[in-house]
Amino acid sequence: MPLEYMGGAFATLDDVDVKGKRVIVRFDLNSPVGKDGEILDDSRIVEAAATLRELCDRGAAVVALSHQGRPLEDDFVSLEKHASLLARHSGVDVGFVMDVVGPEALRTVASLRPGEAVLLDNTRIVSEDYIEAEGRVHARGIMVSRLSKLASIYVNEAFSASHRSQASIVGFPYVLPSAGGRILEREIRALNRAVTSGERPKVVVLGGAKLKDAVKIVDYLTSSGVADEVLTTGLVGLLFLYARGYRLTRDVANLLARKGGEEAITKARRIVEEGRRVRAPLDFVVEVGDKTYIKPADELTEGVPKDIGPSTVEYFGAKMRGARVIVMRGPAGVIEDARFRRGTVELVKAALSSGAYTVFGGGHFRAILRELPDHLKSRVGHLSTGGGALLYYLSGRPLPGVKALVDSAKIFKLV
Ligand code: 3PG
Numbered sequence: 289m290p291l292e293y294m295g296g297a298f299a300t301l302d303d304v305d306v307k308g309k310r311v312i313v314r315f316d317l318n319s320p321v322g323k324d325g326e327i328l329d330d331s332r333i334v335e336a337a338a339t340l341r342e343l344c345d346r347g348a349a350v351v352a353l354s355h356q357g358r359p360l361e362d363d364f365v366s367l368e369k370h371a372s373l374l375a376r377h378s379g380v381d382v383g384f385v386m387d388v389v390g391p392e393a394l395r396t397v398a399s400l401r402p403g404e405a406v407l408l409d410n411t412r413i414v415s416e417d418y419i420e421a422e423g424r425v426h427a428r429g430i431m432v433s434r435l436s437k438l439a440s441i442y443v444n445e446a447f448s449a450s451h452r453s454q455a456s457i458v459g460f461p462y463v464l465p466s467a468g469g470r471i472l473e474r475e476i477r478a479l480n481r482a483v484t485s486g487e488r489p490k491v492v493v494l495g496g497a498k499l500k501d502a503v504k505i506v507d508y509l510t511s512s513g514v515a516d517e518v519l520t521t522g523l524v525g526l527l528f529l530y531a532r533g534y535r536l537t538r539d540v541a542n543l544l545a546r547k548g549g550e551e552a553i554t555k556a557r558r559i560v561e562e563g564r565r566v567r568a569p570l571d572f573v574v575e576v577g578d579k580t581y582i583k584p585a586d587e588l589t590e591g592v593p594k595d596i597g598p599s600t601v602e603y604f605g606a607k608m609r610g611a612r613v614i615v616m617r618g619p620a621g622v623i624e625d626a627r628f629r630r631g632t633v634e635l636v637k638a639a640l641s642s643g644a645y646t647v648f649g650g651g652h653f654r655a656i657l658r659e660l661p662d663h664l665k666s667r668v669g670h671l672s673t674g675g676g677a678l679l680y681y682l683s684g685r686p687l688p689g690v691k692a693l694v695d696s697a698k699i700f701k702l703v
């Protein structure tokens with residue numbers, strides 16, 4: 289079934305016949321890498337393996353692509369280890385070539401038979417893949433023109449990189465009939481339900497420390513009428529208290545200025561002045577020296593607020609109780625420290641007990657959800673793997689990678 293996206297629609301793997309065809313699949317295998325080049329968390333590779341397996345079982349010859357890290361950074365490494373993990377988790381014998389668009393890559397791709405798979409090397413070795421440009425422009429570039437000649441279908445299975453307008457994400461859909469992969473499909477389906485469906489009330493709980501992104505999201509959600517309530521926690525909550533004129537310590541004010549800049553603070557003030565529906569925490573767990581205290585929001589004159597307090601948990605919990613949809617992104621406190629984990633855990637429990645459809649965004653929640661009893665775990669609607677991409681979606685900005693799929697569906701009359 290085609291999937292709706294921003295007024296258009298794109299094809300999924302159910303809408304394309306891959307049998308006997310060479311299929312380029314852009315995965316996002318980008319993973320944390322340790323000092324010796326070992327992969328520290330293979331969860332993206334494990335998820336990708338299922339799609340690879342499905343395509344090979346359906347008789348496709350799979351040309352797998354992915355980036356890893358950013359040029360000149362420590363985790364900018366070759367994909368050799370990714371290939372063996374992909375093989376182990378999919379049960380498919382995945383080949384690897386230390387090349388992306390050179391003769392060895394092209395030879396290997398050209399000789400690939402149905403049911404076989406090869407992973408080419410880190411796409412960002414090719415400079416085009418680290419340049420943001422329109423899909424139609426990238427389509428004329430070297431990467432897309434060379435590889436697309438050897439394939440007949442393109443699959444975007446890189447939801448978490450689809451906020452990038454880079455060659456391997458946006459170029460192929462303009463020259464090959466293209467579809468969204470299973471992971472991308474699940475993400476868009478869940479986010480469509482959370483954001484664009486008629487289910488109301490919708491409550492969005494925003495925490496963490498990415499202030500610039502958070503303000504964009506609050507701005508969009510409260511001006512478009514998408515959210516009925518926006519509840520802020522973490523540093524985002526402190527930002528909105530600050531915007532309302534609450535007194536904070538110089539250290540906290542400096543932290544807000546450093547993380548958000550003048551821009552985020554000004555925007556937050558405007559949102560508050562316009563009387564939009566955004567709530568800030570009532571109290572906090574504050575660390576002063578080596579002790580912790582519960583302090584109301586108007587008494588944050590010393591120490592560092594590290595978690596939301598019990599009154600906030602109760603207040604936000606009550607707001608969530610009547611919700612039909614809850615989206616939660618970013619932790620409420622410094623959850624790496626067990627003393628400041630409670631606020632986040634309690635809000636997660638409240639969301640899951642509310643009966644609403646729940647979407648969680650960000651790796652922080654993976655660990656927290658794992659610790660919960662089964663009856664709560666089973667109520668998770670969706671756990672999103674797309675950090676930056678999710679922020680894009682929630683702030684109403686079109687994802688270039690998904691928009692390219694919609695264009696492809698039109699060009700090749702797929703839906
Ligand atoms: C990610 O892990 O956020 C994605 O793989 C995108 O990577 P990037 O931020 O380097 O583009």
Ligand code: MG
Nearest residue numbers: 318448675676
């Ligand atoms: Mg990133």
